Amino acid sequence: MTFSIGILKYPDFFCVPTQGPAPVLRLYIRRLILTTMSKLCYFLISAGMLLAVSCNNKGDKEVMGWAPVYASAEDITVQNESPLPPIENAGKIYIRGDYFYQVENGKGIHVIDVSNKEQPVQQAFIRVAGAQELSIRGNNLYVNSFNDLVVIDISDVQNSREVHRMKNTFHMFNSTTPPQSGYFECVDESRGTVVSWQQKMLVNPKCRY
């Protein structure tokens, strides 16, 4: 069972007289009613909040909160993708020699041959879940995968492969807590990497911040 508290947010819900005795008295009554009502309001809101997280028929606690969205190990494996996806959610850019690189936000890196500047050609797409940033040194592409720093061998850009990964080395993406405070479904690392958060009705949530 849940309890809606939305309507109690507005004290106007209670009738406050705007006509009646002399103005001073009217003001006094008005204030009296308002203070009493606001106190009642606070009480009801707290009670409502308690109710909102209290028991349903089976004695389970149900509450609106956040749940992590997981990606499987396969989804987050660095690898080339074909056919080449179009540039849709275009991200940051990088140029080196005849190759131009553009991040596909959250998904990977487009590698574009720009030896002919009038006719750039998509050469490869390297799938890197959570990608936002990149830099290159030699045959190595440094990119973030969420909060991991990943080194990718691009000596053969059609067969790029991950050669090193530093787990959780910075905080660019918040994988441990949802975007808003409140109840949330605890992160279970065995289910994969957290790639985003969604709002969901939770039963007996154990995590909160």
Place this chain on the structure above:
Amino acid sequence: MKRYFYLLLPVLMAVLMLGCSKDQQQDSFDTGRTGTGGSLARFIIVNNYLYVVDDQNLIAYDITSFRNPKEVSNIPIGFNIETIYNMGDKLFIGSQNAMYIYSIKNPSRPAYEASATHLRACDPVVANEAYAYVTVRSSWANSSACGGNINALLVYDIADMQYPRLVNTLEMYNPHGLALYGNTLYVCDGTQGLKIFDISDTYNSEPQYLKAVETSDNTYFDCIAKDGYLYTMMENGFVIYDISNPHEPRELGKILH
């Protein structure tokens, strides 16, 4: 058991040495050439170090061994850090309310040099010897987390790097990234296009506005000027311009979805 260990030792060493020589071989064939990123980048490589800014910290990785980065320092800078830029032995870091300057004379331990705070807004930085150029942008036009109520190009006098001085403020529409190319400054002003400024007069801190260019009603987010070409990051792809005449960019190719 011990005897077995001594027997195994040479084998182990051989395996380890093989591993090493393989790595070295890879590295020696690799010239270690780096490229150029845009002004909105959070990653930048300077010599043997990769510098990364996350939301609060500046992290330095030693990448002398390309494929085995080692974190060598992690320095708290401030809140809502967004961009990093390098000039000489300085790092310029942009946050939502300040520009920070760090020295990398000792590259493994960046040292605080100065900061200049401004109104809360998003702000990438580029710089030459005389001035640092910062764009500040508020959230009203289609961006996410930037606060404030200002859209402008700020010019800081950094002749004395310890005391950056705000010397000019030019009103803009919705400025994102920016790029320097010799005496030309390019500002990506959102849907108002790529704005071109002449900054050849170093005695005058005010960039001289020349014109704006636009391609198919797109939003300009960032740009890189390199070897006669300008690469612009758009909402749904990129455009390449010929800037052999820096004041007159000529559109070459593009991929826009």
